[in-house]
Amino acid sequence: MMDGVAIDGSGTSGSDKPRRGRRVRMTGAERRQQLLDIGRTLFAERGFEGTSVEEIAAKAGVSKPVVYEHFGGKEGLYAVVVDREMRQLLDMVTGALTAGHPRELLEQAAFALLDYIETYTDGFRILVRDSPVAQSTGTFASLISDIATQVEDILGLEFKARGFDPKLAPLYAQALVGMVALTGQWWLDARKPEKAEVAAHLVNLAWHGLDGLEPKPRLIGHRKS
Amino acid sequence: MMDGVAIDGSGTSGSDKPRRGRRVRMTGAERRQQLLDIGRTLFAERGFEGTSVEEIAAKAGVSKPVVYEHFGGKEGLYAVVVDREMRQLLDMVTGALTAGHPRELLEQAAFALLDYIETYTDGFRILVRDSPVAQSTGTFASLISDIATQVEDILGLEFKARGFDPKLAPLYAQALVGMVALTGQWWLDARKPEKAEVAAHLVNLAWHGLDGLEPKPRLIGHRKS
DNA sequence: TGCCATACTTACGTCGCCGTAGGTTACGGG
DNA sequence: CCCGTAACCTACGGCGACGTAAGTATGGCA
Numbered sequence: 068m069m070d071g072v073a074i075d076g077s078g079t080s081g082s083d084k085p086r087r088g089r090r091v092r093m094t095g096a097e098r099r100q101q102l103l104d105i106g107r108t109l110f111a112e113r114g115f116e117g118t119s120v121e122e123i124a125a126k127a128g129v130s131k132p133v134v135y136e137h138f139g140g141k142e143g144l145y146a147v148v149v150d151r152e153m154r155q156l157l158d159m160v161t162g163a164l165t166a167g168h169p170r171e172l173l174e175q176a177a178f179a180l181l182d183y184i185e186t187y188t189d190g191f192r193i194l195v196r197d198s199p200v201a202q203s204t205g206t207f208a209s210l211i212s213d214i215a216t217q218v219e220d221i222l223g224l225e226f227k228a229r230g231f232d233p234k235l236a237p238l239y240a241q242a243l244v245g246m247v248a249l250t251g252q253w254w255l256d257a258r259k260p261e262k263a264e265v266a267a268h269l270v271n272l273a274w275h276g277l278d279g280l281e282p283k284p285r286l287i288g289h290r291k292s
Numbered sequence: 293m294m295d296g297v298a299i300d301g302s303g304t305s306g307s308d309k310p311r312r313g314r315r316v317r318m319t320g321a322e323r324r325q326q327l328l329d330i331g332r333t334l335f336a337e338r339g340f341e342g343t344s345v346e347e348i349a350a351k352a353g354v355s356k357p358v359v360y361e362h363f364g365g366k367e368g369l370y371a372v373v374v375d376r377e378m379r380q381l382l383d384m385v386t387g388a389l390t391a392g393h394p395r396e397l398l399e400q401a402a403f404a405l406l407d408y409i410e411t412y413t414d415g416f417r418i419l420v421r422d423s424p425v426a427q428s429t430g431t432f433a434s435l436i437s438d439i440a441t442q443v444e445d446i447l448g449l450e451f452k453a454r455g456f457d458p459k460l461a462p463l464y465a466q467a468l469v470g471m472v473a474l475t476g477q478w479w480l481d482a483r484k485p486e487k488a489e490v491a492a493h494l495v496n497l498a499w500h501g502l503d504g505l506e507p508k509p510r511l512i513g514h515r516k517s
Numbered sequence: 518t519g520c521c522a523t524a525c526t527t528a529c530g531t532c533g534c535c536g537t538a539g540g541t542t543a544c545g546g547g
Numbered sequence: 548c549c550c551g552t553a554a555c556c557t558a559c560g561g562c563g564a565c566g567t568a569a570g571t572a573t574g575g576c577a
Contacts, residue, residue, distance in 0.1 A: 249470020
């Protein structure tokens with residue numbers, strides 16, 4: 068009951084240039100994009116196995132074969148959704164990993180992750196969940212840990228410079244990413260402190276530790292939203 | 293193909309006191325326990341929706357109705373498995389949260405969580421995954437974050453004592469739990485440093501921060517395994 | 518204006534899986 | 548030795564979901 072949107076090309080993109088008058092007949096690309104959007108939403112709230120193709124099709128106002136023509140099946144659609152989301156997240160995080168000073172790196176990365184979570188909430192929920200079949204490489208559940216490898220490299224360099232054992236970089240990278248990721252997940256529900264403040268506190272903890280916490284941490288770098 | 297165990301009361305408990313001679317006919321409690329064990333394993337590797345009752349029954353060497361007699365259905369079994377695992381984890385962690393000094397608390401808790409992960413790997417995997425239907429209280433995905441509320445209280449007190457805003461305790465609690473949990477998850481695959489060392493490094497990070505990291509951290513408290 | 522590609526539909530076959538109805542075997546005590 | 552109860556089985560109904568075959572509208576373009 069109360070299905071919501073059903074016969075509308077809702078938030079496909081912005082412009083309505085090739086918009087017909089009444090009927091819902093879209094161009095291929097439009098429909099494809101719409102299905103991706105709907106799929107992302109549904110996968111986020113019900114998971115892969117909990118979402119049915121018919122549901123996706125129904126929500127798009129079309130029938131199943133349309134989905135099959137575009138993506139070959141449920142797994143196909145899911146794969147594209149995940150891939151896009153991975154790219155988006157990776158782009159944002161790697162884009163933030165450019166500053167020089169380690170602490171600024173930390174700030175930017177934490178902020179970027181929170182930013183992604185806020186903007187692409189559904190995508191984040193999907194990435195946190197596990198994929199349908201166990202994947203190839205590390206038999207690891209959550210995909211976010213791929214980001215940890217990014218952090219690994221940076222930490223590895225820093226460790227070497229400081230004379231620590233670079234073999235420990237993965238551990239610390241995981242710890243940092245886990246810290247931010249789980250806090251972000253929590254922050255999805257209780258949005259109590261605003262994004263920038265959360266980031267500041269995370270940096271506070273990661274940088275100074277519980278021992279040397281500052282009462283009123285502040286971000287150094289620029290802030291956007 | 294290659295199903296493995298199929299007609300054996302494998303690791304139910306230890307003793308074989310009421311062990312019959314040949315046939316697999318178990319007592320109610322035995323079968324129940326065995327089904328719980330098998331269920332835990334399968335739920336851990338395939339998730340709730342990916343596991344079928346017939347699969348569980350087959351692996352136990354019985355037929356479906358046995359499962360239904362014991363647990364009323366798949367959800368029933370799952371509920372019991374999750375409940376037991378939650379209790380186990382909660383017991384271990386709360387049991388570790390007794391020391392006085394915050395740093396020791398941190399140590400013990402981190403070690404306890406890693407200990408749980410090592411000993412009850414399947415249970416941990418289940419708890420990390422999300423439950424079939426969104427639960428009642430906080431509409432939150434992962435169940436481990438329930439532990440964070442434990443940490444919250446302690447942190448809250450400490451914050452008050454130090455003059456920080458106690459409202460921030462949840463945030464830092466989440467961050468700490470996330471740090472340990474995700475690192476533990478990573479550690480499940482790459483068991484490179486041993487448990488105590490991982491705990492030491494986690495404490496190192498959480499306590500001193502990246503700024504004041506010690507090169508060779510060491511646990512203060514006692515260590516068991 | 519008529520044609521053809523593209524967007525889309527209805528209808529169906531099939532498979533896996535949940536859950537149950539009703540019957541069957543073994544064990545243990547009187 | 549017999550019988551009841553506890554453990555267990557075969558068989559089935561039914562539903563939901565994946566995926567496909569074959570047919571229908573629609574809109575641009577020669």
